[in-house]
Amino acid sequence: MSHTTFNCPYCWSDVPVQASVCSHCTRDLVLFKPLALQLQTLADEVAQLKSMAQQQAHALTQLQSQDIQAAALSYAETHNTSALTPHDALADTPRRSWPHWLGMVVLTIATMGLCHWILLFVYDAPPLFLRVLTITLPAVTGFGCARRSGFGGFTHLLAALLVGALSVGLMLAITARLDGVPLWPENARDWRETLEYTAAIGLSFFTGFLTHHLMARWARQQRNKISLRVLLARDASGKFKITEISNQVQSLITATAPLVSAGAALYSGLKAFTGP
Structure with a gap:
């Protein structure tokens, strides 16, 4: 589904945004078109948010791994050198x-x-x-x-x-x-x-x-x-x-x-x- 079309609620076929009647099932779409367009916008936003969340989770995992490695190396260097009490x-x-x-x-x-x-x-x-x-x-x-x-x-x-x-x-x-x-x-x-x-x-x-x-x-x-x-x-x-x-x-x-x-x-x- 693109931004220039929406799905017919009866036959689920692509219908142009400007149309008021489905060209496939000839059903009236005046009442359902605003709801269908709003659902399409929400679906796009959900997909975008899901993609951003996955990217953030991946970045956070890498950052945590780097922090753990850096902390472990720092701990080892600190306790294996002359920095003793x-x-x-x-x-x-x-x-x-x-x-x-x-x-x-x-x-x-x-x-x-x-x-x-x-x-x-x-x-x-x-x-x-x-x-x-x-x-x-x-x-x-x-x-x-x-x-x-x-x-x-x-x-x-x-x-x-x-x-x-x-x-x-x-x-x-x-x-x-x-x-x-x-x-x-x-x-x-x-x-x-x-x-x-x-x-x-x-x-x-x-x-x-x-x-x-x-x-x-x-x-x-x-x-x-x-x-x-x-x-x-x-x-x-x-x-x-x-x-x-x-x-x-x-x-x-x-x-x-x-x-x-x-x-x-x-x-x-x-x-x-x-x-x-």
């Missing part, structure tokens, strides 16, 4: 501090020597009790070193090597001084036990770093949970599914690393009592 910065990513690093290393070594002297020469405690204490205690100081110093894994691995070697060296020196025995082991078996004990203490210290790293990673994931949820929800086709799987595998590996390190430390430290 002083408390969060101290808890998760403190500034690198060599005095804290060196202080925790020296404190661990001194504590190992003190425990060795008190338990064996003052209270004559069983050696197994000393082994368990000197394996678990470095994990605590290693956690404190990772929390306060702010260094990465390589520096803490170096600290673990120093703690293991110097702690065992100090214990050997105390034993040699008080018992009057040679400072260094005299046979291959004693050297093997000494190296295993050194590895146990070093792995225990490094386990403290891995534990702190895992806790800091979990805290960052909790802060970014809303952002990650929005980023994943914006794609209904599952485009980022591979990213989610990769993150889950990486989280699983990170979570099991402290357990593996702690197990190796306990095995190395207690092997002398459980193995041949």
Whole structure:
């Protein structure tokens, strides 16, 4: 139906606007023509309004999608950069501090020597009790070193090597001084036990770093949970599914690393009592 014609209410055929009688059914249209023209105008307006509403709805959907993406990216950038509160910065990513690093290393070594002297020469405690204490205690100081110093894994691995070697060296020196025995082991078996004990203490210290790293990673994931949820929800086709799987595998590996390190430390430290 165009603006120059209208529909006959009897036969529904197109009739010119100027006609008063339908040329097809010969019915009188004088009474119905104003109503038909008004209905035609209203139908055109409804169609126009419907088209405008669809366009507005489409534009609003695109705008909301862009706003969600922009908000998610802004949230991720804000919470993954240095814009942390002083408390969060101290808890998760403190500034690198060599005095804290060196202080925790020296404190661990001194504590190992003190425990060795008190338990064996003052209270004559069983050696197994000393082994368990000197394996678990470095994990605590290693956690404190990772929390306060702010260094990465390589520096803490170096600290673990120093703690293991110097702690065992100090214990050997105390034993040699008080018992009057040679400072260094005299046979291959004693050297093997000494190296295993050194590895146990070093792995225990490094386990403290891995534990702190895992806790800091979990805290960052909790802060970014809303952002990650929005980023994943914006794609209904599952485009980022591979990213989610990769993150889950990486989280699983990170979570099991402290357990593996702690197990190796306990095995190395207690092997002398459980193995041949």
